[in-house]
Amino acid sequence: MPNILVFVETSASGELRSNPAGALSAAAAIGTPVAVVTVSPGSGAAVADTLGKLGAAHVFIAESASAATLLATPQAAALAAAAAEYDASAVLIEGTTDGRDIAGRLVARLGAALLADAVALKRDGDRLVATHSVFGGAYTVESTVEDGPVVVTVRPGAFEATSATATPAIKTVALDADGSASAVIDSVVEEKAVSSRPELREAKTVVSGGRGLGAADKFVLVEQLADALGAAVGASRAAVDAGWIPSNHQVGQTGTTVSPDLYIALGISGAIQHRAGMQTAKTIVAINKDADAPIFDVADFGIVGDVFSVVPQLIDAVASKN
Template structure:
């Protein structure tokens, strides 16, 4: 059976949800090989095996440069397992790993993929979800998979640990000289969250974002913002949803006071359910709404939170 390599995406020393989704996807294509790197990698082998890893490659050393060691290991794994497909998470580090690996092993890259077909072609939404393209890759297909594209389903694999001898590369490298911990958010990661609550110009001010945060916390979701709101300085740039920010595809997207410029729609229109609250009945985002309320977010949101809490009580 053909081998499909999955680079484990990890956070806080554990496999992330997209890793389990990629292993599930890989099982449908062949025999999954999990490559797990970073401190504590050994401890994650069992989890990868629960989700179908037939083979496991472990490298528990801490990374000394961003993605470099992962590329070395994946290149060695592609050769050892004679693999034609490599799956990585479609996040910043995953995409860079994909790019370097494709050059290293002679292959091509598809990013933001939501699926891989049995014939090896990858399926990817483009223009923010307005179109879907199917891409064929000559050589090794390095495919970056978007979180929440497929359900993760456990199915035990053999989990045979395979030792690969991968010497340190003699290439000129970057070096991580310090890691600075910032403020940790109690909210889920924007790109991978099941629920995203975003605010726009209609929130009126930075203070208005307190309401966005309250609803996000009530729904256990992440906070997002339109470009108009981040450009106005009401919320940090890294929370921007849209063409030049983060692309999200949650189970639920709630847009508060966002008119829906094409720039914004491109970052959220593949969301499974969309709720829009806007004073302006003509706001283009209502076209994407599964449920819309024409009204002021400053009164709708408190009423909504109160009703959710009343029913929970």
């Protein structure tokens, strides 16, 4: 079984930033998963045990004083060192803002090829084949690398956690990161998860609001329905641009791409850029007062009506069914 590196993002204080179980499981399906973390000296031991519980067979801990002060370069150096240490055939990196920076550097550093934004991975003989969802899910494309090292950015939330708990072999190395060609981090403001709602891209149900909500104080209706359904809150670009909700809730071409079991669009017309971010949802519900809104073309259940009268009734109806 070839060794597959999985980069695991950690905060400045060495805590896991997201659940890497999905990526570790993806690696386990194609080889032996090796978790790689880059942390400040002395803070790696705590995560190693957790990573084993999530299925890592090996944990490679690169300790660097600049782990939290240089942008992407210590992490890329750690992965390059781990790739050599484990003779890895592929490196999986979650496609977050930081992850993509690390992947970009690593591709150039290793002379590797990139398989970008994979939503599935499989082994085909010696080759690794990645599946990509292109143009908002309009196409499914499979790609591979015939020869040479492979770096894969994996779409966050796309992989299920399936691995059994392992007792990992741990290796800790001191990493001497060269900061001469790196951006320097001056300060970080970590946003604590303030809501108990599920994370947008991983949620089974997403309720999104758009221009039809009309005002910032009315957007609360979206949140009320989301809470009634245990859903994440999304938004169209119009709602984000209007300042009704922060941009990390934007669903669409330029925001997050979601693929939930149920997507409910409230007061969203369904511009093609919005549909590109949600049309792979299993079931789509749309409520909009404009009967000609293009969102109805992709909706499994559409209601031509006023969100301010339909949604409160829907919340009551959901409550009575639970």
